[in-house]
Amino acid sequence: MTPPPLIILTGAGISAESGLSTFRDPDGLWARHRIEDVATPEAFARDPARVHAFYNARRAQLRDPAIQPNAAHHAVARLVAAWPAPALLVTQNVDDLHDRAMPGGGGAPLLHMHGELARIRCLACGEGHRWTQDLSTATPCPACGKAGGLRPDVVWFGEVPLGLERIEAALEDCGLFLSIGTSGQVYPAAGFVAALRGRARTVELNLEPSAGTPLFDEAEHGPATRCVPRFVE
Numbered sequence: 001m002t003p004p005p006l007i008i009l010t011g012a013g014i015s016a017e018s019g020l021s022t023f024r025d026p027d028g029l030w031a032r033h034r035i036e037d038v039a040t041p042e043a044f045a046r047d048p049a050r051v052h053a054f055y056n057a058r059r060a061q062l063r064d065p066a067i068q069p070n071a072a073h074h075a076v077a078r079l080v081a082a083w084p085a086p087a088l089l090v091t092q093n094v095d096d097l098h099d100r101a102m103p104g105g106g107g108a109p110l111l112h113m114h115g116e117l118a119r120i121r122c123l124a125c126g127e128g129h130r131w132t133q134d135l136s137t138a139t140p141c142p143a144c145g146k147a148g149g150l151r152p153d154v155v156w157f158g159e160v161p162l163g164l165e166r167i168e169a170a171l172e173d174c175g176l177f178l179s180i181g182t183s184g185q186v187y188p189a190a191g192f193v194a195a196l197r198g199r200a201r202t203v204e205l206n207l208e209p210s211a212g213t214p215l216f217d218e219a220e221h222g223p224a225t226r227c228v229p230r231f232v233e
Ligand code: BV8
Pocket: 010, 011, 012, 013, 014, 016, 017, 022, 023, 024, 025, 028, 039, 092, 093, 094, 114, 154, 155, 156, 157, 158, 159, 160, 161, 164, 180, 181, 182, 183, 184, 185, 186, 187, 188, 205, 206, 207, 208, 209, 210, 222, 223, 224, 225
């Protein structure tokens, strides 16, 4: 019997053992920064330099050779590649560790619903660019040459996540939903498991119980580099 369509949802916890900060753990990003200061359109309009500094520090980690995809990223890449039915990897993460763990750098099966740290977008001309260096209000747009209009191409709070139509279509057919390394506190991603109740086998792999744990059919708690390869094999 052919396995059902698969959706994997990941959050910051899958990248924690690679050395990237999560958001809501005690030492997480939101323990050191206020969302209202660094992750909303209003924050960027009010103090772009502060927002650029927040993302420049995180973008610099993408250039750090010590930060590499871990066993969980590789296990997810194997699962998606080998799945004999449609498989969609939806990540809330803006890092590029899934991309680097997947053949061909991610491509169609990988959807960054909150955008990508390694991309910028120009508010003057609308053009998007791959960008791994620091960004400031003085940086000229590679396309239109204007300075002051470049922003990180990530989805801030209050902005509409990417790929929602594709995700909603996949949720209609999904038979297996695997949630990895997310606290289940940010919507609409946190609402996917509830949409699947009674229609799909839902599994949570997370370091500890999350806000969504009671909604899952199954949950295994422990580090992703242990739980995910074990689930995949
Ligand atoms: C939207 C990108 C409308 C940038 C992020 C008021 C005004 C406006 C909106 C709202 C509002 N009130 C509520 C909302 C909705 C809001 C929301 O959900 N707010 C929350 C706080 C209540 N959502 C939005 O604004 C979204 N947009 O609603 O638009 C709309 C919607 C649909 C259709 C039309 C219109 C936009 C949300 C996206 C915001 N951008 N990031 C950036 O990265 O800087 S959110 C941010 O949170 C990251 O993307 C992150 O991925 C995401 C979720 O966090 P997690 O990944 O779960 O990380 P966290 O630290 O929380 O948890 C880590 C977990 O890992 C923990 O459970 C931990 O135990 C576990 N873990 C740790 N180590 C390990 C591990 N697990 C395994 N192994 C380990 N080693």
